[in-house]
Amino acid sequence: MHESVLLDIRYQYALRLTSMTEIPFSDRTLSRFRERLYWHEMETGEDLIKEEIERLSGEFAKLMGIKGTLKRVDSLMVSSSCKKMGRLELIYTCISNLVRALIKSGESGQLPERLMKYAEEGDKNSVCYRLEKDEVAPRLEEVTADALLLYDLAAYAQGGCDEYQLLERLLRDQTKNGRLKPNKEISPKSLQNPSDEDATFRRKAGKGYQGYVANVVEDCGENGGIITQYDFQANLYSDVEFGADVIKSLGPQEERTVMITDGAFASDDNFKLAEENNIELAATALTGQKPPEIIADFEICDNVITACPAGHAPIDCSWKPEKEEYRAHFDKSSCEGCPHKEDCPVKFQKKSAVVQISQSTIERAEYGKKLTTQQYKAYARTRNGVEGNPSVLRRRYGVDYMPVRGLVRSKMWFGFKIGAMNAKKVIAYLFICLCVSFINTLLPLFTSKMYCQLDSVMQ
Numbered sequence: 001m002h003e004s005v006l007l008d009i010r011y012q013y014a015l016r017l018t019s020m021t022e023i024p025f026s027d028r029t030l031s032r033f034r035e036r037l038y039w040h041e042m043e044t045g046e047d048l049i050k051e052e053i054e055r056l057s058g059e060f061a062k063l064m065g066i067k068g069t070l071k072r073v074d075s076l077m078v079s080s081s082c083k084k085m086g087r088l089e090l091i092y093t094c095i096s097n098l099v100r101a102l103i104k105s106g107e108s109g110q111l112p113e114r115l116m117k118y119a120e121e122g123d124k125n126s127v128c129y130r131l132e133k134d135e136v137a138p139r140l141e142e143v144t145a146d147a148l149l150l151y152d153l154a155a156y157a158q159g160g161c162d163e164y165q166l167l168e169r170l171l172r173d174q175t176k177n178g179r180l181k182p183n184k185e186i187s188p189k190s191l192q193n194p195s196d197e198d199a200t201f202r203r204k205a206g207k208g209y210q211g212y213v214a215n216v217v218e219d220c221g222e223n224g225g226i227i228t229q230y231d232f233q234a235n236l237y238s239d240v241e242f243g244a245d246v247i248k249s250l251g252p253q254e255e256r257t258v259m260i261t262d263g264a265f266a267s268d269d270n271f272k273l274a275e276e277n278n279i280e281l282a283a284t285a286l287t288g289q290k291p292p293e294i295i296a297d298f299e300i301c302d303n304v305i306t307a308c309p310a311g312h313a314p315i316d317c318s319w320k321p322e323k324e325e326y327r328a329h330f331d332k333s334s335c336e337g338c339p340h341k342e343d344c345p346v347k348f349q350k351k352s353a354v355v356q357i358s359q360s361t362i363e364r365a366e367y368g369k370k371l372t373t374q375q376y377k378a379y380a381r382t383r384n385g386v387e388g389n390p391s392v393l394r395r396r397y398g399v400d401y402m403p404v405r406g407l408v409r410s411k412m413w414f415g416f417k418i419g420a421m422n423a424k425k426v427i428a429y430l431f432i433c434l435c436v437s438f439i440n441t442l443l444p445l446f447t448s449k450m451y452c453q454l455d456s457v458m459q
Contacts, residue, residue: 002027034412041408049415050230056419057228060426066221068228069253072260072383073217073246075239076390077204078232078414079400080211082193087174087183088136089128091143094170094194095150096124098163102154110153115146144180147171166194188236196405202235209235212407214399214414215242218386224425225385230418232411239264243281244273253278260383263287268360271367284380286368292343293372295357295365300326308355310338315352324359393417 004011005025009018017023041047061068085093096118102108103119117123131139151171154164173190174181188201192210199211217229229249231242243265250257256278263285274281297309303319305328312335314328335346335353346353370376393399397417404413 034409037412038408041412047411047415049412053415053419053422054229057226057422060422061219061226061228063426064221064223064226064429066219066223066226067255068219069255069257070220070260070382071217071228071257072220072225072386073215073243073265074262074383074386074389075213075215075242075264076393076399077202077209077235078212078214078402078410079209080192080196080199080405080410081400081402082196082199082210082405084210085193086128087180088140088143089124090191090193091140091147091170091174092118092124092128094163094167094191095143095147097194098150098154098161098167101161101163107156111150115150115153118146140180144175148175148178163194166191166197169197170194189234198234198407198410199405200234200236211235211400212410213237214393215239215246216386216389216418217246218389220382220385224429226422226425227389227418230415232407232414234407240267240270243267243270247273247277247279247281250279251277256280258282258379260284260379260386262383266367268363271363282376282379283367284376284383285371286364290368291361291365292345293365293369294340294343295345295362296369298326298355298357298362300362305355308338309340309344310334312338314355325356326359327354327356329354389421392421397421 005015005017006023012018012023017025037048095115099108099111099115099118102111103116108116127139127143147167148171151164151167154161154167170191173186176185190201191197192199192201196211202209202213213233213235215231215233216227218225219228229246231245233242239261243261246259247270250259258280259274260282261284263283264287266281266283266286271281294309298305299307303321303326305314305317305326307313308330312330314330317326317328319326329352330346332348332351332353335341335344335348338344338346344355345357346355348354397420399414399417402410402413404410
């Protein structure tokens with residue numbers, strides 16, 4: 001595309017560049033544009049690319065006849081392009097970066113010889129890699145001691161030296177009272193690589209991820225789907241938080257809107273928030289242990305259990321508002337012969353049977369019962385389509401290999417990829433419409449000509 005704009009007269013004519021003495025476009029135009037966008041967001045917090053991509057996606061949805069009352073949501077882990085480092089290599093790299101920065105600025109006069117070797121070529125390999133298993137722990141202690149020493153000696157550089165700030169953060173993450181923390185005490189928010197200070201660590205489905213997490217909202221209809229919203233955060237951001245953000249961004253809906261997600265997006269607060277905005281949050285599964293559906297059949301009126309699923313009234317019932325919990329006593333003989341005894345949360349005492357259930361458990365049981373209906377099974381089938389978006393973003397658009405680092409730059413590139421996906425979907429839709437229109441135009445002519453030929457043969 002760069003070469004075509006610079007060298008192909010057809011592209012220049014299409015972009016109205018033929019009347020200019022010099023084409024206002026070069027191989028640096030796009031990178032300078034991204035740089036201006038980056039600094040604008042850093043200074044104002046305004047993501048202009050996200051606003052524009054989402055505005056265009058709304059126009060695309062209208063063009064494709066998608067109403068926007070059916071949305072499906074999914075998230076995906078996005079790997080940082082930085083290298084995954086062990087503790088030894090991470091500490092060594094932070095020391096080396098600061099030593100090199102001090103040498104470059106001419107402020108390395110106070111550093112002892114043992115620290116100056118961190119700037120030598122090839123020293124990293126001998127310190128970090130060429131080790132026997134029993135040499136790792138002593139070497140880690142040695143490098144940590146050098147990091148603490150350098151931190152004290154380079155305190156004068158803290159005003160404007162990014163490398164010093166990163167070393168300070170590293171020591172705060174990795175040490176306590178001058179000693180290394182155990183691995184289990186290191187926070188997932190800790191520095192993963194000095195070249196990408198925004199990347200965090202998260203373990204999901206038994207696999208570790210280093211980088212970010214993205215969320216996409218796709219409006220779907222008979223003519224396909226368009227991603228109308230997206231978000232990009234450090235990978236510690238949960239699906240529940242993404243769900244709340246999507247509902248808040250949609251706001252109150254005039255027409256009932258269905259938002260289909262998986263169970264990770266569901267929470268009591270999100271269900272309530274969705275209902276307040278005329279949105280049906282349809283989670284196709286529940287996370288955690290699913291309560292027995294029979295709990296949803298307890299009859300409750302004015303915070304009092306009036307009957308159990310078998311129709312028996314309690315002897316007495318109390319409501320604890322601080323715990324949002326019901327406690328009811330039933331006749332022991334009625335519960336012992338009840339057909340629902342195996343699923344009911346009843347506990348037998350000497351004189352009676354006690355049921356103690358929370359409001360949240362009842363609501364989860366009611367929702368679990370909904371999941372077995374035909375409507376929610378249809379929602380689950382509809383949601384399956386959104387699972388293709390993470391796959392396409394990984395395979396075709398390479399979101400795990402973006403040539404940038406940092407949250408803001410990575411989010412910008414991710415936004416461009418969402419825009420590319422949407423544009424491709426619209427082009428495919430318009431091509432199909434064009435083919436259908438072409439066929440509908442030619443078919444009557446072809447049929448009429450064929451009828452005339454058959455008629456002449458018959459005569």
